Amino acid sequence: MRYKDRSHLARGICLLTMLYLTACSSVKTVAPYDRGYLAEDGMKWDEGTRNAKLKGHVYTSKEASSGGAGSAGGGCGCN
Amino acid sequence: MAQARLEAAVAATKPPALTQLPGSSPLMKRLGARLLALPAYQTGTALADAPPAFTEVGLRYTHYSEDSIDQDAVIFGATDRYDIDVTQLWIEAPVGASWSVALDVQNDYQTGASPWFVGAQQDGEPGVIMSGASIQDNRVEVGVTTRYFWADGNAGFSVSHSDEDDYEATALAFDASWNTADDARTWSTSFSSSRDTLNPTQGVIPVFITEEDLDTQSAYFGVSQILSRTAIARIGLSYTLSEGYLSDPYKFRDQRPDTHERLSLSAGYRRFLIDSDASLQIDYRYYADTWGTDSHTVELAWAQNLPGGLLTPYVRYYTQREADFFSVIADTEAPHYADDYRLSSYGAVTLGARWAVALGENWTLELEAERYMTDADWGVFHGDAAPALVDFWRGTVGIIWRFD
Numbered sequence: 007m008r009y010k011d012r013s014h015l016a017r018g019i020c021l022l023t024m025l026y027l028t029a030c031s032s033v034k035t036v037a038p039y040d041r042g043y044l045a046e047d048g049m050k051w052d053e054g055t056r057n058a059k060l061k062g063h064v065y066t067s068k069e070a071s072s073g074g075a076g077s078a079g080g081g082c083g084c085n
Numbered sequence: 086m087a088q089a090r091l092e093a094a095v096a097a098t099k100p101p102a103l104t105q106l107p108g109s110s111p112l113m114k115r116l117g118a119r120l121l122a123l124p125a126y127q128t129g130t131a132l133a134d135a136p137p138a139f140t141e142v143g144l145r146y147t148h149y150s151e152d153s154i155d156q157d158a159v160i161f162g163a164t165d166r167y168d169i170d171v172t173q174l175w176i177e178a179p180v181g182a183s184w185s186v187a188l189d190v191q192n193d194y195q196t197g198a199s200p201w202f203v204g205a206q207q208d209g210e211p212g213v214i215m216s217g218a219s220i221q222d223n224r225v226e227v228g229v230t231t232r233y234f235w236a237d238g239n240a241g242f243s244v245s246h247s248d249e250d251d252y253e254a255t256a257l258a259f260d261a262s263w264n265t266a267d268d269a270r271t272w273s274t275s276f277s278s279s280r281d282t283l284n285p286t287q288g289v290i291p292v293f294i295t296e297e298d299l300d301t302q303s304a305y306f307g308v309s310q311i312l313s314r315t316a317i318a319r320i321g322l323s324y325t326l327s328e329g330y331l332s333d334p335y336k337f338r339d340q341r342p343d344t345h346e347r348l349s350l351s352a353g354y355r356r357f358l359i360d361s362d363a364s365l366q367i368d369y370r371y372y373a374d375t376w377g378t379d380s381h382t383v384e385l386a387w388a389q390n391l392p393g394g395l396l397t398p399y400v401r402y403y404t405q406r407e408a409d410f411f412s413v414i415a416d417t418e419a420p421h422y423a424d425d426y427r428l429s430s431y432g433a434v435t436l437g438a439r440w441a442v443a444l445g446e447n448w449t450l451e452l453e454a455e456r457y458m459t460d461a462d463w464g465v466f467h468g469d470a471a472p473a474l475v476d477f478w479r480g481t482v483g484i485i486w487r488f489d
Contacts, residue, residue, distance in 0.1 A: 019350060025320070033312055036269065040314045043357040047395050048364030048388025049317065051309075051353060053439060056173050056189070057453070057481070060147060068457075068475060070405050070428050071372040071380040073303075073323040073349035082193075082224060082252055 134234040134264075136179035138489070145451070145483030147171040151197065151475050154213060158472040160204055162215025166475065167197035173483075185232045189245075193224040200473040201290055202337035203414050203424040211413045213473045216290050216335065224249035238263030238271075254281040269311040273321070277303045285334040297330030307351070315357040323349045332423075338415035339423045346375040364388040366399075377409030378428065381465070394442040401435035406466035413469045426475070430468025433459045439481075451483040 052058035066072040067082070151166035177187035198216045206212040228245030240261040247254045260275035281299040285292040307321025327345040354367040366386040373379040386399035410421035411428040437455025444450055457477045461470030
């Protein structure tokens, strides 16, 4: 078995790397006292560990895809 | 002692410049309170990662309900699909000045029927043979996580075990994140390993195995970067390898490879819009695996601050390409075959909203509802439509209590 299209994967990695480098090249230094907006609840990467885990569990058990921002845990007999 | 611990934690995370902020407006008071709880990568260089300042106890209940399958798509069996009740209970507390520990317990109770296999109806159209009478199963998962915090980051170790009538899983996981000298960038990594054991139960439908194992190893590496005073971005790459029994024992025609490699690339962006007092959230994931499946997932959310709470409506789009060995009616002459709708090409849209409401200083109420809808025509990849695609509702209510 193999990945369907390795070029898609390679292009994806290149695209994300370019996006990241582009974003980082325009980074402005933000003073510590000026980071209040970054601490807003709406700026978090997920809505809470437990909720993110539950949502991930639901989607993973109903879709062929998995993974993202973290490594996998144990499986289940969800059919 | 608890007060002393709180003061120590606050002292460790208090930005020196915070005292210079004008504190009279509600916005500045809110920002000030949140700055005290910031992880190091979002605060100043002199600040340390620190354990949570409070003990947190939470209880959440979720009801998940799949729509009944269309009677026209069923050749035989019940049309009702799964209903699942999920209860989550947890406690997380600081231990000393550098550690935290969390205990999580989750119980899932599910009832309903699921597709057994797909055959041809009298008119030649594919139809589903369902598993017949309602299946009942209960799953309990217990996990313990301990985390160590130091000046430039934190690291956690967790162990979890889940048990149900026909499935048992034990998983170990390690994660770490550390910040660059200016705390504008955070590197993250995690590794996990799990051993699953299947013991399918003989019931209304026959199964052809008695016990099988599945081993899974997974790794993730990512980085987040502060872009400006109102924007932050991250990218990540994860790899997962599963070896062992990967077929579905409750499906009649299901023979999958015994190795499965999965890669996913993820990217995220958050921007706070000052005039709207809201955050824009954008997430994307590209997934590919050695079964020939790949997929795109995009999620957009708008997190609106409201008096005493945060309301976040969101929309998620997902599309996947069918696995190499999938066919609407399984080809049992092939080395590997499956008619599982979850391996078919389709698109899915999720519409949802969550609402976090502060009830006084120590209590938070969480509410969430979402609708998940699928259609073979909504996908960007070609493939025959599977007759058993699933739509579902999910609703969650939770209460969190924080105290020192």
